[in-house]
Amino acid sequence: MPILVSIPTPLRGLTKNLDTVNGTGSTIEEILANLEKEYPGIGERLVDEEGRIRRFVNIYVNGEDVRFLQDKATPVKDNDEISIVPAIAGG
Amino acid sequence: MATEFFSHLKCRECGRLYPKKAIHVCEFDFGPLEADYDYNLIRSQISRARIESRPQSMWRYRELLPIDGDPTVGLQVGFTPLVKARQLAQALGVKELYVKNDTVNYPTLSFKDRVVSVALSRARELGFKIVACASTGNLANSVAANAAASGLKSYVLIPADLEASKVLNSLVYGTNVIGIHGAYDQVNRLCSEIAGKYGWGFVNVNLRPYYAEGSKTMGYEIIEQLGWKIPAHTVVPMASGSLLTKICKSYQEAVRVGLVEESHFSIHGAQATGCNPIALAHKAGTDLIKPQPKPNTIAKSLAIGTPADGYYAVNVMRKTGGSAEDVSDAEIIEGIKLLAETEGIFAETAGGVTTACARKLIEAGKIPRDEPIVLCITGNGLKTAEAVQPHLPSPRLIKPSLREFDQLVAAELQGSPATV
DSSP states (O other): OOEEEEOOGGGGGGTTTOSEEEEOSSBHHHHHHHHHHHSTTHHHHHBOTTSOBOTTEEEEETTEEGGGTTGGGOBOOTTOEEEEEEOOOOO | OOOOOEEEEEETTTOOEEOSSSOOBOTTTOOBEEEEEOHHHHHHHOOHHHHHTSOSSGGGGGGGSSOSSOOOSOTTOOOOOEEEOHHHHHHHTOSOEEEEEGGGOTTTSBTHHHHHHHHHHHHHHTTOSEEEEEOSSHHHHHHHHHHHHTTOEEEEEEETTOOHHHHHHHHTTTOEEEEESSOHHHHHHHHHHHHHHHOOEETTTTTHHHHHHTTHHHHHHHHHHTTSOOOSEEEEEOSSSHHHHHHHHHHHHHHHTTSSOOOOOEEEEEEETTBOHHHHHHHTTOOOOOOOSSOOOSOGGGOOSSOTTHHHHHHHHHHTTOOEEEEOHHHHHHHHHHHHHHHOOOBOHHHHHHHHHHHHHHHTTSSOTTSOEEEEEOBBGGGGHHHHGGGSOOOOOOOSOHHHHHHHHHHHTTTSOOOO
């Protein structure tokens, strides 16, 4: 079974308007690198110049924020669900 | 006053510039947008004398607020008392202490009237007819009142379990109050969906860059009321962390436009232990904010588990040499009573948080006892009365008889003769 990556509305222009795409790789870092190969331009929207996940981008593996797992080294396996969600401003 | 002091919106992360519309997030990296100004122009036009000649409201700092024309909402908001708190200073063992008393802000008795008067003035400039907010109570009260007074229709969305008084203080203005079964963060998430779909002016979503700037006026007033000086220490309650970052911005801007001499200042942040994601990050030496999924504190106005400005707030405290603290519900009640009994100021639970955290920071030596300290007290105690009520005695009841009164006094003085 594939790894599913859900894409937020503001980035769907880069994924041919797909709200979910297949991910490949065994870590979040590999998933993001492969996303960039398939959908050029998406990488810099998610990761900054130093290679860190952008501060206002949240990436969840099965609902868990990778910042509180192993960040980009967080392992992923078949059937995992990855969500990319911009932080909500407010309050 | 048609002016171009306010030039554009700017992403806090990447610095990309955006037009002054109802937008709040950078399209590129999702960073928050912030108002940016032509500070050279402001510097050339603003002066202490000019400000002092204007009416005593937050709008006397008009050049540093993000609207294009004259303000149209909340003209009387702000310029609340800065109280020299001698008895509280004595109780806390410090030399010089002030309370910035937004419990008496106009019209809805919290600092939120500052942000709302900016947000709604801007909402009108942008042509909105319906305004709305996600709120823990005070903001809802202010949006409801100020919208009513300016002929705007409003919707306020709040967690369903707020204090009765905070709910009533929205309902009375004829607004649409929507209670959500969920915590503030869920209300907030829903509001960002509604804002996208309905195109309303959400003061703390798509109007947030304008709204947030209103908080700066609390800082300008503190400076002016201290005789044009920046206090060495300011203690600020933190929910989203926005107020704390804006107090810092106000101090920096006042220097930048030539209103005040540069001097060292520290900004300290206060939270409730039942919802302390920012304080926790600061104490742990990180700026990674771990969301608190289930806030549990009587300080409901501070119960934001996913604070939007948490990262920036931590960094303001760290860069200014400030510190963060959090306090239990029992300490919050003690803080409310201490402020009331020493200064005659009845603050809501968030004010108890600020007072109690200040006490802890002073006792821990993180705020020195011999430097000026300002406590930002942001909301009125009548709005959260139910939190304090169980901790106060009941009135003693007697018949309208002098004899009964004499007996009561005599009992209290435990037999010692009554004095006149």
